[in-house]
Amino acid sequence: MSEKTIFELSSPGRQGVRFPAPDVTPAELPDESLIRADLPLPELAEVDVIRHFTALSKLNYCVDSGLYPLGSCTMKYNPRINEDMARLPGFAFTHPLQPIETIQGSLALMFQMQEWLKEISGFEGVTLEPAAGAQGELVGVLIIRAYHQSRGDTKRTKILIPDSAHGTNPATSAMSGFEVLPVPSDARGNVDLEALKAVCDDTLAGLMLTNPNTLGLFDEHVLELIDIVHKAGGLVYGDGANLNAIMGVVRPGDLGIDVMHFNLHKTFSTPHGGGGPGSGPVGVAKHLVDFLPDPVVGIIEDATEEMPPLYGFVTPAKTIGRIKSFAGHFGVIVRAYTYVLMHGAEGLRDISEMAVLNANYLLSKIRHAYTLPYNRTCMHEFVLEGVWPDVADVHALDIAKRLMDYDYHPPTNYFPLIVHEALMIEPTETESKQTLDAFAETLLKIAEEAHTTPELLKEAPHKTPIGRVDEVRAARDLVLCCWIPEEPVK
Amino acid sequence: MFTPHTETEKKEMLNAIGVQKLADLFQDVPAKYRFPHLNLPDPLTEMEVAAEVGHFASANESTRDLVSFLGAGAYHHYIPAAVDSLLRRGEFFTAYTPYQPEISQGTLQAIFEYQSLIAALTGMDVSNASHYDGATAAAEAVIMAYHNFRGKRPRMVLSPSLNPQYRATLRTYTQGYNLDLVGDGKDADLFAGPDGLISLIDNNTALVMVQYPDFFGRVYDYTQLAKKAHEMGALVCVAINPTALGLFKSPGEMGADIVIGEGQPLGIPLSFGGPYLGIFAVRKEFARKISGRLVGESVDSRGNRAFVLTLTAREQHIRREKASSNICSNQGLMALASTIYMSLLGKQGFRQMAELCYHKAHYAAEKLAAIPGYSLCFNSIYFHEFVVCCPKPVAEINEHLLEHGIIGGFDLSEEYPSLPNHMLLAVTEMNSREEIDLLCEVLAEVSHE
Numbered sequence: 001m002s003e004k005t006i007f008e009l010s011s012p013g014r015q016g017v018r019f020p021a022p023d024v025t026p027a028e029l030p031d032e033s034l035i036r037a038d039l040p041l042p043e044l045a046e047v048d049v050i051r052h053f054t055a056l057s058k059l060n061y062c063v064d065s066g067l068y069p070l071g072s073c074t075m076k077y078n079p080r081i082n083e084d085m086a087r088l089p090g091f092a093f094t095h096p097l098q099p100i101e102t103i104q105g106s107l108a109l110m111f112q113m114q115e116w117l118k119e120i121s122g123f124e125g126v127t128l129e130p131a132a133g134a135q136g137e138l139v140g141v142l143i144i145r146a147y148h149q150s151r152g153d154t155k156r157t158k159i160l161i162p163d164s165a166h167g168t169n170p171a172t173s174a175m176s177g178f179e180v181l182p183v184p185s186d187a188r189g190n191v192d193l194e195a196l197k198a199v200c201d202d203t204l205a206g207l208m209l210t211n212p213n214t215l216g217l218f219d220e221h222v223l224e225l226i227d228i229v230h231k232a233g234g235l236v237y238g239d240g241a242n243l244n245a246i247m248g249v250v251r252p253g254d255l256g257i258d259v260m261h262f263n264l265h266k267t268f269s270t271p272h273g274g275g276g277p278g279s280g281p282v283g284v285a286k287h288l289v290d291f292l293p294d295p296v297v298g299i300i301e302d303a304t305e306e307m308p309p310l311y312g313f314v315t316p317a318k319t320i321g322r323i324k325s326f327a328g329h330f331g332v333i334v335r336a337y338t339y340v341l342m343h344g345a346e347g348l349r350d351i352s353e354m355a356v357l358n359a360n361y362l363l364s365k366i367r368h369a370y371t372l373p374y375n376r377t378c379m380h381e382f383v384l385e386g387v388w389p390d391v392a393d394v395h396a397l398d399i400a401k402r403l404m405d406y407d408y409h410p411p412t413n414y415f416p417l418i419v420h421e422a423l424m425i426e427p428t429e430t431e432s433k434q435t436l437d438a439f440a441e442t443l444l445k446i447a448e449e450a451h452t453t454p455e456l457l458k459e460a461p462h463k464t465p466i467g468r469v470d471e472v473r474a475a476r477d478l479v480l481c482c483w484i485p486e487e488p489v490k
Numbered sequence: 491m492f493t494p495h496t497e498t499e500k501k502e503m504l505n506a507i508g509v510q511k512l513a514d515l516f517q518d519v520p521a522k523y524r525f526p527h528l529n530l531p532d533p534l535t536e537m538e539v540a541a542e543v544g545h546f547a548s549a550n551e552s553t554r555d556l557v558s559f560l561g562a563g564a565y566h567h568y569i570p571a572a573v574d575s576l577l578r579r580g581e582f583f584t585a586y587t588p589y590q591p592e593i594s595q596g597t598l599q600a601i602f603e604y605q606s607l608i609a610a611l612t613g614m615d616v617s618n619a620s621h622y623d624g625a626t627a628a629a630e631a632v633i634m635a636y637h638n639f640r641g642k643r644p645r646m647v648l649s650p651s652l653n654p655q656y657r658a659t660l661r662t663y664t665q666g667y668n669l670d671l672v673g674d675g676k677d678a679d680l681f682a683g684p685d686g687l688i689s690l691i692d693n694n695t696a697l698v699m700v701q702y703p704d705f706f707g708r709v710y711d712y713t714q715l716a717k718k719a720h721e722m723g724a725l726v727c728v729a730i731n732p733t734a735l736g737l738f739k740s741p742g743e744m745g746a747d748i749v750i751g752e753g754q755p756l757g758i759p760l761s762f763g764g765p766y767l768g769i770f771a772v773r774k775e776f777a778r779k780i781s782g783r784l785v786g787e788s789v790d791s792r793g794n795r796a797f798v799l800t801l802t803a804r805e806q807h808i809r810r811e812k813a814s815s816n817i818c819s820n821q822g823l824m825a826l827a828s829t830i831y832m833s834l835l836g837k838q839g840f841r842q843m844a845e846l847c848y849h850k851a852h853y854a855a856e857k858l859a860a861i862p863g864y865s866l867c868f869n870s871i872y873f874h875e876f877v878v879c880c881p882k883p884v885a886e887i888n889e890h891l892l893e894h895g896i897i898g899g900f901d902l903s904e905e906y907p908s909l910p911n912h913m914l915l916a917v918t919e920m921n922s923r924e925e926i927d928l929l930c931e932v933l934a935e936v937s938h939e
């Protein structure tokens with residue numbers, strides 16, 4: 001079964017939306033040589049468009065339909081009030097360049113959100129500008145670069161990346177002009193301190209740490225690790241993708257981390273939107289506040305007895321510069337603001353505690369049937385090996401695909417790279433015990449199937465709208481739009 | 491609220507794990523820093539939150555409360571009701587990146603259609619699944635051009651009338667590279683048009699970047715510029731406003747190699763600056779050099795057409811430090827919004843809307859230029875944005891306009907010190923003739939004061 005594309009559904013002459021006739025005398029159009037002869041867009045009635053995208057939506061799995069245990073992605077429930085708040089006309093119809101006296105509501109909200117994120121994370125300064133986690137990383141690494149340069153310390157050319165790190169970490173470091181050096185993990189899933197010491201010298205710019213890391217483990221020597229990097233003159237970047245495990249539990253800034261990004265689209269419940277938009281605010285310790293990107297929201301006139309403060313945009317003294325248009329994904333920030341306001345300090349701690357409780361509970365129910373590479377208390381997620389020594393030829397991918405037949409989204413697979421056939425499971429705090437019990441039962445059943453009827457896994461999924469997709473053909477024949485290019489793309 | 495367990499369930503779960511209390515799960519966290527007190531306001535119920543956040547929203551005066559002629563990179567357009575109605579389907583907005591094609595065909599096909607629509611609109615062959623916004627797309631274009639020549643061509647020629655925020659952003663992105671960014675210095679001739687750039691293109695030039703319509707609203711045919719750039723072996727990137735492409739010839743027809751742009755005008759609310767949509771499209775020879783996600787067509791095991799993320803070997807999760815970019819999350823839902831928007835307007839509606847903008851802007855510009863003390867600063871073809879030379883500093887005029895409930899145009903002196911008293915105005919289908927007449931009335935009044 002497949003739904004036609006919007007171009008295949010087109011019927012010449014149809015139009016979904018009309019516009020009023022001009023209420024001014026039409027002007028003469030410029031010379032023909034500048035006017036486009038053809039605008040090859042499809043032609044549909046509104047109902048065609050609604051039916052088409054409704055049909056497409058039905059082919060998707062989503063958090064609203066069930067458990068989405070995609071490790072590292074924190075696919076928690078997205079509260080509906082967030083959506084309503086972001087769409088309030090006072091927010092949705094405000095232009096980013098309006099005179100500041102007309103946008104005090106937006107600026108006050110952003111200022112407050114900066115303050116809250118500082119409090120939650122233990123940092124001295126926060127920017128809300130980055131568009132997503134990866135852009136937050138770019139900001140952080142450029143800040144590290146600017147910090148060393150401002151001290152005339154230009155020999156620091158390398159960034160250390162633990163081997164369990166997400167791909168954005170090395171990609172960001174390279175994109176910022178640094179040399180990337182991997183650091184191995186030890187047998188308990190921590191950063192290997194001896195290996196770390198061996199590569200810490202005066203060319204070290206910094207280390208990118210994810211803690212809890214992508215194995216779902218809190219580094220047992222985090223303070224020593226940070227100390228080693230600092231003693232070598234480097235700074236520690238914190239990848240905050242896993243903040244969902246530690247809100248109200250520990251503040252990364254207190255541990256000595258110098259700069260960290262938040263993922264509002266993970267920890268703070270803003271929806272992933274089928275790939276985005278995200279929002280990746282960055283927090284920094286005191287010595288880095290002046291390097292934050294341009295602009296941050298500040299108070300430009302203090303409050304008086306009669307008047308509230310006047311908020312505005314300010315440029316940090318040694319800023320790394322602007323990193324995108326305007327001042328951040330405001331619509332996403334409103335959602336996250338709403339979420340913090342509903343939770344308060346106790347509620348945020350509850351989120352992290354329940355996320356960690358859920359992961360450990362789920363693990364306790366299935367650990368006897370799967371290989372667990374690191375036998376420790378996990379944080380908000382854990383990683384299994386998706387293979388059995390006594391079953392030939394069944395892989396993590398097959399388990400992932402088989403889960404779809406039972407109406408679950410699969411876990412993250414083949415990441416982190418240091419676990420053989422990794423299955424990375426993050427249930428999140430919004431799942432009930434009943435949901436976890438049912439999921440655990442399914443995982444056990446699949447483990448049994450792997451032993452008794454492995455072909456059920458290898459040929460899975462059976463019940464999804466489509467079967468496994470030929471990815472090699474997609475990359476070889478390269479059809480990237482409905483417009484088939486005249487000659488095949490090389 | 492959003493954590494469902496009862497106290498009894500929590501106990502059962504702790505028992506199953508084999509610990510006494512929740513705190514036992516956090517033994518790896520250094521004791522000294524464990525469970526800090528957070529100084530945050532007390533939690534509120536949904537009902538209270540709605541009121542509280544509502545206060546912030548109503549402390550703003552939006553383009554709904556005021557008449558607006560502000561553009562400069564973000565534009566006030568009508569968004570048909572069907573767009574948000576579809577966006578609010580949980581199947582779209584609560585899904586993740588479509589890594590598992592068997593249960594993500596909805597998102598995948600929508601992205602494929604987005605790529606197709608952007609290719610059609612820009613006259614290019616291949617569009618990615620989105621960048622963050624116009625500015626970051628510009629930065630990624632520079633990085634792509636740099637790598638295209640393996641770093642051997644460090645020069646990038648930038649038009650001074652490329653959006654100042656794009657130029658600032660690409661400078662921030664590339665501070666770790668040894669680039670020679672030229673063309674947009676303080677002494678650049680803002681009246682010269684594209685010909686002014688030709689002499690800067692040498693055989694160390696990787697990229698020439700211009701904007702269409704440019705930041706001042708001017709529409710130039712870049713065909714000649716592209717030809718000259720190609721003669722020197724350089725690539726050409728055109729930053730577009732997609733609305734203008736409903737009426738004007740596509741950058742593909744002019745010979746662009748890369749087209750980037752801000753997709754916000756395509757059905758995305760102003761939302762105080764984001765989330766927006768970064769457009770990024772290329773000619774087919776660069777399909778494997780593009781950064782960001784791509785969806786391709788293939789078949790499934792049952793022989794049906796199916797869509798899947800493709801050429802992932804360029805991306806950070808596979809190539810790590812050798813990836814073409816660090817981008818991971820993009821603007822999926824915004825790309826969907828624009829896909830629905832373009833589908834609804836279609837061939838005819840899109841052209842009608844573009845023409846409406848054109849006619850209203852020209853009515854406004856001509857009427858404004860007729861007011862004593864005001865004139866059009868540039869004598870070129872323009873679309874829905876134009877620059878007016880005013881008798882007084884723009885900030886002063888805008889204050890006065892605001893008293894009459896009008897958000898005036900962008901004060902160009904903020905970005906171009908050589909352009910005092912220059913106001914950049916945008917007129918879209920949202921501006922009625924009455925609004926334009928009111929603007930002219932108040933401006934006439936200001937000049938008399």
Ligand SMILES: Cc1ncc(COP(=O)(O)O)c(C=O)c1O
Pocket residue numbers: 072073132133134135166168210214239241242263278279280817818819
């Ligand atoms: C550990 C980690 N770091 C960074 C990122 C990148 O974040 P984003 O997708 O918001 O750019 C992710 C996203 O999956 C992640 O899991």
